[in-house]
Amino acid sequence: MQEIISLLGFSFFSNAVIAGLLTSIIAGIAGTYIVSRKIVFISGGITHASFGGIGLAYFLGLNPFFGAAVFAVLSALGIEWSTQKAQVREDSAIAILWSLGMAIGIIFVFLTPGYAPNLMSFLFGNILTVTTTDIITMLALTVLLIAGITLFYRLILYIAFDQEYTKTLGFNTTIVRYIISIIIALSIVMSIRVAGIILLLSLFTIPQAIANIFTHDFKKMIFISIAFSFLGVLTGLIGSYYFNLPSGAIIIFTLIIFWSILKVTIKLFRTH
Amino acid sequence: MQEIISLLGFSFFSNAVIAGLLTSIIAGIAGTYIVSRKIVFISGGITHASFGGIGLAYFLGLNPFFGAAVFAVLSALGIEWSTQKAQVREDSAIAILWSLGMAIGIIFVFLTPGYAPNLMSFLFGNILTVTTTDIITMLALTVLLIAGITLFYRLILYIAFDQEYTKTLGFNTTIVRYIISIIIALSIVMSIRVAGIILLLSLFTIPQAIANIFTHDFKKMIFISIAFSFLGVLTGLIGSYYFNLPSGAIIIFTLIIFWSILKVTIKLFRTH
Amino acid sequence: MDRTPIINIKNVSAGYSPDKIILKNINFTVYKNDFIGIIGPNGGGKSTLLKVILGLLKPLNGEISYKEKSYNKVNIGYLPQINTIDKDFPIKVIDVVLSGLMNGNPFKRFSRPEKQKAIDLLSKMGLEKYQNNPISKLSGGQMQRVYLCRAIINNPELLILDEPNTYVDKNFEKELYQHLIELNQKMAILLVTHDIGTISSVVKTIACVNEKLHYHNSNIISEEVLKTYNCPFELITHGHIPHRVLDNH
Amino acid sequence: MDRTPIINIKNVSAGYSPDKIILKNINFTVYKNDFIGIIGPNGGGKSTLLKVILGLLKPLNGEISYKEKSYNKVNIGYLPQINTIDKDFPIKVIDVVLSGLMNGNPFKRFSRPEKQKAIDLLSKMGLEKYQNNPISKLSGGQMQRVYLCRAIINNPELLILDEPNTYVDKNFEKELYQHLIELNQKMAILLVTHDIGTISSVVKTIACVNEKLHYHNSNIISEEVLKTYNCPFELITHGHIPHRVLDNH
Amino acid sequence: SNKVGNKNHIVVSILPQKQLVSQLVPDDFKVTTMVTQGNSPATYSPSPVQIKDVNDSHLYIKIGNIGFEQAWIDRFCELNPQLKVEDSSKGIEFIRGEAEIHGDHVHEGGIEPHIWTSPKTMLQVVENTKDILVHNYPELTQTIESNYITLRDSLINIDSLYTQKLNNFKGKSFLIFHPAYTYLARDYGLKQISIEHNGKEPSVKWIQKIIDFAKLENIKAIFVQEEFDKRNAEIISKELDIDIIEVHPLKEDYETEMKDLLNKLETIL
């Protein structure tokens, strides 16, 4: 315990804890939305699509992260458009944008003379090397997400649940869907910069799977996901310290262990 | 034209064309199945999950590809199990196995002493560097897939369409689903070694999206996908030679251009 | 009878692709206090007509005008025929019902009385003990009742019901029709149903849809009129019923 | 009457989780040539009972035995109440119908006569011109007819229909019941419906399900029996009907 | 196939090798570099022209043990059976992870691949490359040998500069994100501390250790390779309040880059 407290004295560790909390909140909110809508892979899709933006920015000598953000938003819009207007299945649309973005990135990297940086490393971070700038950006995003979900909770819930009916209630659901997808895209790009794709993919799904054991209510799912997500990050960080193993992997194991234990417990409990 | 024919004299190019044909057939069959079932990301999931196997094989000093294949099959079974028995949404299950496999891989890389090679590169190939061994493996797999889909076409179709009803027809749909998913897993791991993940993701989805413009019939979708897939690979390979650009990316662009042109043409044509 | 028009459909043609028209040149007005039963054979275009009215399907031709200028302003309650929602979606029964109260307000929060209203409605439908269940765990008839609650909770000006008696048991069906008659005091109702027996006893007017729309300004129909207007009809199976044809038909 | 049992249910309890039992201690036998109408209120457990018989839901207690040793051998036709299939799935109408002929043969290919049979059935249901349509482009009633074709195409020994009259128009409903009576010459039928009016005229026996199962060995039921057995009934709304109660009930 | 490729066409893995080989062979030789992009395996994608180059050449000179070669060389060989693969890392005293005994088998420990970043080991690489070239092009022995002398002299010059200037800093440490200078550190008596320990994702303990150590040693800056996002090192730089300095171990112009690096080392040590 003493040791853990002393660990917090290191800003990299306390930053990791803070980033973990913020990512948990973002993953709790955005993750519950994408899990409920069964489009978990929008996270991978948007990240990889934004590789195109990084490539272009690199080619033009601009800030790569700016390029990534622009492409992320564009690809989110592209996914929504393909689904709603071009009648492409949503998961196919995500895969298409995923590969298109990557293809664009590869071409630009290829066209830029000299030894190109490993551009993916601009996208994929590690929770232990989170910078203060990252944390500030994340904080802003967290505030945006909390405000968004608080103000528009019902609208978001109902559009996700039954878009056609919500349309008959007098909402322009198409535009709302576009806006939601832009915010989701930004959340994903930011969080992946902080957590890396692998950890993010699990923070966006395993806590929701855990929450699903207890509840089938959207709002409760958000809260339970955030709680388990943060618990997983904390336990994982400390565990990875004690076993001296990479923290991302240990966080994932921790979450999966939580899920298994709870699933089995509930099952035994229910059968009695 | 002369130049194209002379290009075929290069074994790398003719190999690429053959690999393109075989991948198109595999992607046409397996891709139509996963697109229809809306589980496109099983390809990414299984590839990344098999990273765990590579890590373990590396740690134990075994053949990495063997490890990958074993983990691919295990994760395919894991995805089916989570969906059918543990009531996890299918896309979430894929994401969870994806991150779990990666986490296992990372841990084993970490535990193996010495400088770590980039293990993912064992999984991701490129269509231009296909070896004869790859082609033979692919050929075997193609034969397996064609035989499977020919013999069990109806069963596969109906299980994908309406599993519950097919169960009442006297089939053990659970076991069939497990077997299908093992074959899909093997197809994915093999094709990714040949085509790389990005190209594979698009060969598994864009030709199907193109086919969907013309037909809503599973069998026709397979044939049309194979045709467009191969057409895309051919055009892309030749195009990438002329523009001296990476072929994967050009193949993807070619396919997306096909899709857009056909979509627009059909739309104009229908409105008349 | 209050003849204020709520919705006016003029020369509308509709379909899912321009080369296959489902509804041809429809003219149709819904007035306040209308209770119109829409009948017609399977595939006749009844649901398509409702989708056009609701703005879910853009007409290929013609014009739809609403009482207020934009559709967003008309308060419509809707019960779809087939609900394509994802059964796994994590939402509670009561929240589904409450969604009927959104009324175009994106910031909507539900007050206590509103929640109470939803609970009361669910109780009326015999579902009070399921109010906190996830929607996935209901039987077919229970789910249908939930969608009905959602359609009527907001006291809409126009209530559009696409086969509301689907799945529901006879006990409840009787209550349902009773309820609709009461509701009609306050709102116009468009009711699609195949239950001809009931239609004559509850609706005020009947329209039959089979590519074209035949509007009968009465709830009494006969074999004769059906033949005249080529209404391809169920009623025929019920034998002769007295009817009256309006001049301006 | 042929009293060869096809399915025998003994002391079966069932539900979706062990702490919430939907069906309690059900005993029930289906004989050859049976035509049993299953009625009961919404949420009573009718669909659950069918799922148990079909082997789609494992009973929590008790035993189900089939004529042949394993379920796989009994040829059952099934029409689900709510079809949860994905509407986007690329499959043609005729292929959906043909799936009814699979009959446990994984290598099944369809012969010309089989395809013709499917086309004939579709024609009977007025759907011949939709045979090559994707399933997604049908109206509710058309889809219901397709599922009906799928259920009966294989001349099953036991036909299980969960509210087959859902969405279908009255014209067709009449034909449907006529057809069922014919089919009953060759097969046992289990029919869930809320359409009490019809039930008495087509089925031979009635069972009502509301947590428990009450089996009436007759198609005539009265208010009295309903009360005695606490069948929470629709029929009541239809007034007095003569009925007969069996001793061994 | 029995096609005849271009004998005067050599393929190498990385850019510093390209410069080196070009300096050794006559001007009419073509030298192709395979890794011109970021080495993410998910995005490595040669163009058909590159593959044609591989197909067209007779000689592939490996740098030795980089991941790219482990994954791809076999494929290149199978594409072009005539391709002779030679290793320019022979005779170098490799740095390995400690061998570990796991029950019945022994882990050799992976070889640290960055041999070109130290002038001393690079001298060996150059000599090896010269030998390989002489062996393959005996008719050009004279040209190659004379080019070699010039090249070696300039490298010896760099080496002595390093020895001389770094002499005062023996035992001192520098901090880097990816361990690109392991051999350099060994050869000139410095200590390299990398955040990516052995090229692997860092653990919490490792970062903690680095920070403690860096404080103790009063480290003034952290190196980051241009091909990695600087952000990765930012947290450490903030924690220790030190600068981030970009380095380019894969630059084609070896001499300039190494001199540049020496200046950087001098200012931070």
Ligand SMILES: Nc1ncnc2c1ncn2[C@@H]1O[C@H](COP(=O)(O)OP(=O)(O)OP(=O)(O)O)[C@@H](O)[C@H]1O
């Ligand atoms: N998948 C499910 N999970 C949990 N509970 C369920 C599920 N499906 C149904 N139930 C519950 O089981 C009970 C019986 O449902 P069932 O579908 O058998 O009713 P039913 O008699 O067919 O009703 P209906 O006439 O409305 O179709 C209901 O109370 C319902 O809430």
Ligand SMILES: Nc1ncnc2c1ncn2[C@@H]1O[C@H](COP(=O)(O)OP(=O)(O)OP(=O)(O)O)[C@@H](O)[C@H]1O
């Ligand atoms: N999404 C769709 N795409 C293409 N065609 C469709 C679609 N939905 C319905 N149709 C076709 O449009 C016609 C009218 O369908 P609609 O659903 O309006 O019929 P309906 O009168 O409501 O029938 P039912 O009584 O069966 O519900 C049918 O022939 C049907 O095949």
Ligand SMILES: [Mg+2]
């Ligand atoms: Mg309809």
Ligand SMILES: [Mg+2]
């Ligand atoms: Mg039911």
Ligand SMILES: [Zn+2]
């Ligand atoms: Zn390196």
